[in-house]
Structures are given as structure tokens and as C-alpha cells.
Amino acid sequence: MTAGHSAADGLPPLAARTEPLLAGVSTATVASQLLKRGLRDQFITGVAPLEPGCRLVGAAWTMRCIPSREDRDGLWPGSQVVPGLSLFDVVESTPAGAVLVIDARGQSRTATGGDILVERLKARGVKGLVTDGGLRDVAAIGATGLPCYAAGRTANVSRAYLRVADQGVPVGCGDVAVYPGDVLVGDGDGVIVVPRHMADDVAVASAEQEDLEVFLGDKVRAGAPLGGVYPASAETLAEYRRSREGGVR
Structure with missing residues (x-):
């Protein structure tokens, strides 16, 4: 099976x-x-x-x-x-x-x-x-x-x-x-x-969300205030995408 x-x-x-x-x-x-x-x-x-x-x-x-x-x-x-x-x-x-x-x-x-x-x-x-x-x-x-x-x-x-x-x-x-x-x-x-019909889509989106939240958590631990970080602003999202494109995690 x-x-x-x-x-x-x-x-x-x-x-x-x-x-x-x-x-x-x-x-x-x-x-x-x-x-x-x-x-x-x-x-x-x-x-x-x-x-x-x-x-x-x-x-x-x-x-x-x-x-x-x-x-x-x-x-x-x-x-x-x-x-x-x-x-x-x-x-x-x-x-x-x-x-x-x-x-x-x-x-x-x-x-x-x-x-x-x-x-x-x-x-x-x-x-x-x-x-x-x-x-x-x-x-x-x-x-x-x-x-x-x-x-x-x-x-x-x-x-x-x-x-x-x-x-x-x-x-x-x-x-x-x-x-x-x-x-x-x-x-x-x-x-x-x-x-069942949502499972594949939810799985991919959930993994992507957690990857973003690892990045946001790192910023908060480094001293960043919540405003603009959580939830992520457009600027923070752009920073996140650049970090992933550069292979930084």
C-alpha cells in the first residue's frame, strides 16, 4: 500500500x-x-x-x-x-x-x-x-x-x-x-x-512558513523589534529572499 x-x-x-x-x-x-x-x-x-x-x-x-x-x-x-x-x-x-x-x-x-x-x-x-x-x-x-x-x-x-x-x-x-x-x-x-485535497498544498506552504519564521526568529534574537519583523514587512521579506538566494540560513 x-x-x-x-x-x-x-x-x-x-x-x-x-x-x-x-x-x-x-x-x-x-x-x-x-x-x-x-x-x-x-x-x-x-x-x-x-x-x-x-x-x-x-x-x-x-x-x-x-x-x-x-x-x-x-x-x-x-x-x-x-x-x-x-x-x-x-x-x-x-x-x-x-x-x-x-x-x-x-x-x-x-x-x-x-x-x-x-x-x-x-x-x-x-x-x-x-x-x-x-x-x-x-x-x-x-x-x-x-x-x-x-x-x-x-x-x-x-x-x-x-x-x-x-x-x-x-x-x-x-x-x-x-x-x-x-x-x-x-x-x-x-x-x-x-x-485530503488540501494536504499537498498545505505541506509546501507550511514548510515555507517555518523557514521564514527561522529567519524572523534569528532577527528577534539579535535584538530587532517586532514592528516590521513579525509579521514581516515587505522590506523584511525582501531581506529574507536575498538571504535564501545567497544560501544564508
Whole structure:
């Protein structure tokens, strides 16, 4: 499977440069570029990396949950779980190279995965996990090395509050719409969702923005006032372009 391309989304692969460029920029930079394109809030609310230094880029594969119900989810004493789609099924269906995105209805008090399921995702070539629910076995998850973002840490099992309803459909994760094939970018701040059709353009523009900001940061550290530097004036932009043409970084 082509990197960054969900087998089920029917979309062409991303440009070869897109994922490497997005892997080198911050979610804040991506948010700025999305705002310029009319999207003001693509940052997933309340989701944070389980481990410091997390970086994540990949196409979304989605899972949608609904509230659990006692008569269907084995919550009455002696009752049985009514068969249906399970978290295990979704783990086995998530395409290699994708990021599993779970719509857990913001239920951070219940787990939507643990260390063994994360180990299986990693073994299948999945790039990461993003959930607006909780995760359990967090120390063991950290040891897997798979980038994981969640709304909380918990020991509660998922079926106490949630039932898996569907996969590979549009979902809402942390108040953001995520469609299969959208591109997820994660860093130490959290995760942002880039619509698939914008990903290539946003990647290039984000890399260019960060290169400019390195130049502007150097000027501020050297004592330049913010006026005319940040945001950059026409004169500052001209100076930046000359420095790049001359190979000065």
C-alpha cells in the first residue's frame, strides 16, 4: 500500500514530498495555513500525546462509537454481549500506513485501547492512534513506540460506556470532522486534521512558513523589534529572499 493512502478511501496517493514536509512542521504552523484557506478550527480538542516528543503524520482510518446499553453489551449480571463490530475487528481492518482515529464521544473515562491492541496496530504497520476517549496500560503503550494521542488515561474497559458502531465513515473526534483519508499531523501540542485535497498544498506552504519564521526568529534574537519583523514587512521579506538566494540560513 502506498504510504499515506488508505486502501479503502479511493483517493490517489499523496505527493511523495507531502508526508516528509508535514513531519517537519508544527501543528501551529499547519493551523495558520488552514486558516488562510478558510478552515479556522481543525485542531482536535482535548487530545494530547501519551509520550513526550511524539510526532505523527498519516492518513485517517476511522472508528465510530455509540453509547453502550445494558441489554446489548453484557452489563447486566449474567447477560451476554450481542455480537457486532468490535474494537478487535477495527484493529485488524486498519490499513497499513494509516492512523486509526476513534470517535469515542469524548468519553475519556473509558478506554478505547490498551497495550496489546496498540502492539497489534504497530505490527500491522499502522502509523498511530488518535482517540477522544481514554487509553489504558499507558506505560506499556509508551514502550511500543507507536505515537498515541488520547483524551485521558483510565483503567475502565470500553464496553462499560461505548459500543463500536462503524468504521471507515466520517466521524467527529474532539469536535473536529474527520473523513477517511484526511491527513493527521501530530506533535507535542496535539493533533490537527488536514482535508485530503488540501494536504499537498498545505505541506509546501507550511514548510515555507517555518523557514521564514527561522529567519524572523534569528532577527528577534539579535535584538530587532517586532514592528516590521513579525509579521514581516515587505522590506523584511525582501531581506529574507536575498538571504535564501545567497544560501544564508
